[in-house]
Amino acid sequence: MQADPPAAAGPVLSLDGIVKTFPGVRALDGVRLQLHAGQVTALIGENGAGKSTIVKLLTGIYQPDEGQIRVDGRPVTFPTAQAAGRAGVTAIHQETVLFDELTVAENIFIGHAPRTRLGLIDRRAMRDRAGDILRSIGADLDPAARLRDLGIASRHLVAIARALSIDARVVIMDEPTAALSHKEIAELYDLVETLKAQGKAILFISHKFDEIFRIADRWTVFRDGQFVGEGMMADVTEAELVNLMVGRSVDQIFPKRPARIGAPLLTVAGYCHPTEFEDITFTLHAGEILGFYGLVGAGRSEVMQSLFGITQPSKGACRIEGQVRVVRTTAQAVEAGIVYVPEDRGRQGAVKGLPIFQNVTLPSLARTSRAGFLRLAEEFALARDYTQRLDLRAASLDQDIALLSGGNQQKVVIAKWLATKPRVIILDEPTKGIDIGSKAAVHDFMSELAAEGLAVIMVSSEIPEVLGMSDRVFVMREGRLAAEFTGTAMTPENLVRAAVGLDRQREGEAA
Amino acid sequence: MTLLKSREAILALAIMALLVLIASRFPAFVAPANLARVFTDTSPLILLALGQMAVILTKCIDLSVAANLALCGMVAALMNGAGVPLPLILLTVIALGAALGAFNGVLVWALGIPSIVVTLGTMTIYRGSIFLMTDGAWVNAHQMSAGFKAFPRQVILGLPVMAWIAVLAVALVALLMTRTPLGRAFLAVGGNPHAAVYTGISVGRTQFAAFVLSGALAGLTGYLWVARYAVAYVDIASGFELDVVAACVIGGIAIAGGSGSVAGAVLGALFLGIIKNALPVVGISPFWQMAISGAAILLAIAFNAMSRREPGRIILKRAEVRT
Numbered sequence: 059m060q061a062d063p064p065a066a067a068g069p070v071l072s073l074d075g076i077v078k079t080f081p082g083v084r085a086l087d088g089v090r091l092q093l094h095a096g097q098v099t100a101l102i103g104e105n106g107a108g109k110s111t112i113v114k115l116l117t118g119i120y121q122p123d124e125g126q127i128r129v130d131g132r133p134v135t136f137p138t139a140q141a142a143g144r145a146g147v148t149a150i151h152q153e154t155v156l157f158d159e160l161t162v163a164e165n166i167f168i169g170h171a172p173r174t175r176l177g178l179i180d181r182r183a184m185r186d187r188a189g190d191i192l193r194s195i196g197a198d199l200d201p202a203a204r205l206r207d208l209g210i211a212s213r214h215l216v217a218i219a220r221a222l223s224i225d226a227r228v229v230i231m232d233e234p235t236a237a238l239s240h241k242e243i244a245e246l247y248d249l250v251e252t253l254k255a256q257g258k259a260i261l262f263i264s265h266k267f268d269e270i271f272r273i274a275d276r277w278t279v280f281r282d283g284q285f286v287g288e289g290m291m292a293d294v295t296e297a298e299l300v301n302l303m304v305g306r307s308v309d310q311i312f313p314k315r316p317a318r319i320g321a322p323l324l325t326v327a328g329y330c331h332p333t334e335f336e337d338i339t340f341t342l343h344a345g346e347i348l349g350f351y352g353l354v355g356a357g358r359s360e361v362m363q364s365l366f367g368i369t370q371p372s373k374g375a376c377r378i379e380g381q382v383r384v385v386r387t388t389a390q391a392v393e394a395g396i397v398y399v400p401e402d403r404g405r406q407g408a409v410k411g412l413p414i415f416q417n418v419t420l421p422s423l424a425r426t427s428r429a430g431f432l433r434l435a436e437e438f439a440l441a442r443d444y445t446q447r448l449d450l451r452a453a454s455l456d457q458d459i460a461l462l463s464g465g466n467q468q469k470v471v472i473a474k475w476l477a478t479k480p481r482v483i484i485l486d487e488p489t490k491g492i493d494i495g496s497k498a499a500v501h502d503f504m505s506e507l508a509a510e511g512l513a514v515i516m517v518s519s520e521i522p523e524v525l526g527m528s529d530r531v532f533v534m535r536e537g538r539l540a541a542e543f544t545g546t547a548m549t550p551e552n553l554v555r556a557a558v559g560l561d562r563q564r565e566g567e568a569a
Numbered sequence: 570m571t572l573l574k575s576r577e578a579i580l581a582l583a584i585m586a587l588l589v590l591i592a593s594r595f596p597a598f599v600a601p602a603n604l605a606r607v608f609t610d611t612s613p614l615i616l617l618a619l620g621q622m623a624v625i626l627t628k629c630i631d632l633s634v635a636a637n638l639a640l641c642g643m644v645a646a647l648m649n650g651a652g653v654p655l656p657l658i659l660l661t662v663i664a665l666g667a668a669l670g671a672f673n674g675v676l677v678w679a680l681g682i683p684s685i686v687v688t689l690g691t692m693t694i695y696r697g698s699i700f701l702m703t704d705g706a707w708v709n710a711h712q713m714s715a716g717f718k719a720f721p722r723q724v725i726l727g728l729p730v731m732a733w734i735a736v737l738a739v740a741l742v743a744l745l746m747t748r749t750p751l752g753r754a755f756l757a758v759g760g761n762p763h764a765a766v767y768t769g770i771s772v773g774r775t776q777f778a779a780f781v782l783s784g785a786l787a788g789l790t791g792y793l794w795v796a797r798y799a800v801a802y803v804d805i806a807s808g809f810e811l812d813v814v815a816a817c818v819i820g821g822i823a824i825a826g827g828s829g830s831v832a833g834a835v836l837g838a839l840f841l842g843i844i845k846n847a848l849p850v851v852g853i854s855p856f857w858q859m860a861i862s863g864a865a866i867l868l869a870i871a872f873n874a875m876s877r878r879e880p881g882r883i884i885l886k887r888a889e890v891r892t
Contacts, residue, residue: 366767368766368767387769387771388766388767388768388769389769391769392769398767400767402763405761405763405764406763406764406766406767407764407767408761408764409756409757409760409761409764409765409827410760410761410827411756411760411827411828412753412756412757412760416753420753420757420765420768420770421768421769423750423753424750427749427750430749430750431748431749432747432748432749432750432753434748474768
């Protein structure tokens, strides 16, 4: 069992020329990836590089449009999650998929429980084997305990035990340390070592450079759905990896028009939230576009939502033109002149079933009604004004918003907020998932708003967009403002270094 | 939008077809005087369906309406026995009904309990309160004043007051739905609660308002019911809440919220009312009547589900990718 010459000779699992497209997006464009037995391969890339898509391809959730997946050199396909499991590929997800009401043993063996001769589940064998597996990874858990009584770290152990129970040869760990404490992370590293010793090939997806350098043997970098490079960790430096991650010029054309930056409009001082963010302080000027960059989960949207009254900060003050404004509800935010165009338009933006014009006027009904009664003609006129400004393509404003394309729905949602005549507009990932043409229109429009003296905050994970559109950029990391960049300091490298915490690490090493 | 309109048009056509079918066997049924009688008989169902529609639009359900009706009806009867003048009784039952609805609404809003659980509980509480008030005793016709009993039956312009009240309520709720921010909020909250929050509409407060409306209408109907049938006891209108929900469902009010109209609720109630009145006339047993109502509900739901499916959408997306 120890001697394993065939596996040592080549990768256990290899992907070649994988292409996967979604409407309007080429998520993966001819990527390759190789995983070797007994080694940890780190997959590195920015948000949107295609890491999650790879995980879904390997676990049978998506099918590649082109390209070849090979296990031990033999071509395979994973039409279902079960097929991937049978081939020995298993994933431990960011939010681990487990069942709260079942026991540890049941969670480990769900779908492939040992059976008695009568075809019933052999509970004793299941418990015993679960106990064996848990012991083999050094987990001190009672197989009969209910999952809901366990903490997040124990759940990870159960997920890993589940992976081992199906005799996995390839283990995918997608940001496994994101929700763990320092002690739990150390235990996870030990576990990764155990899995390596057992000869598993491990794909480790992480944003954190310190842990990549600590536990990975090999690296692969993706950028914008393309394979950029691979190699051994021993032969690479942090700086080289960062360059590979961002290595592109800002070649897309952004129609940023120079706007006169005016007086301070919005001042946020010491905003804190018990669990999401801490000590957020910044000033936003009229006519300015302020970019907020960071990794997914850095707390950018959460800060914006509290500025907009969706959640309440535990501490801190918000001033508009020097006057303190208490924003506890969205209605108060709108009144104070702050509006927020959310990232998830389907869930948070468009009210399907209502016609376009009624979607536009939803937050402005106080203005379009008289003595408590709506005036439809007035609503229609307001909606027409703003949708025309955004060049909305719709047969009629009386049409259900659900019938519009994603880009046009985005325009309706933006029109809805502009119709409230705001002074600060917060756009959360304004061009995510929309086609190139609509993107240009949204960028153009942002420029126009700034030129009119509005203050714009743009939360974006796309570096070219952030650099192309912003006058200034804040980078958030783990719920804090990590850095501020202006002028020539606004480079892709600086943004990424601040977002992944490289600079902070340096300081730590120096001290 | 055209889909919604057509759904109501289809229901109207179904009602016409039903009337033609009944008329072919029993022509007297469609005489204007009899149709007016059927409408009057259906008025309580219409009144409650209007309130239930608002509640269902906001993704809730109010199972306590019939119990609310019975409690308010009993209070009206007792107040009449104590010699309270009718206008004051009317105001009291509307306010009491609204308060009972508000109690439902507060539990849903502040505590976030699912409305089906809340109203299942309050339904029993409201019925139980009637028993506590009366020890199970009935208030019979001879204990009610003549004016109290006569008011709903008074005929104005060919229709009794009870029917006019239903017409007025339909008009007012239609106005509320199409011409006020609250009506818009009912649709927005049910259509997309997340978006409603981001727009500054409080989901809980909107649901609360729907429960208050439903309760107030139930309270008013409580008086009408007791006065018309000239009797009040613990079990009046027992099980009526299911007829009310059925009327809404048949009328195309989406049980998932956010979609539906006043016209739909009224037509749904009329459909049930016509079946209930026609079957005995045609000589079909009341058990068939229940089966027919049940079949109508299933048909309505199947129709709604089918009209919501979007055929070919996924295939089209794939085609888009290939090109």
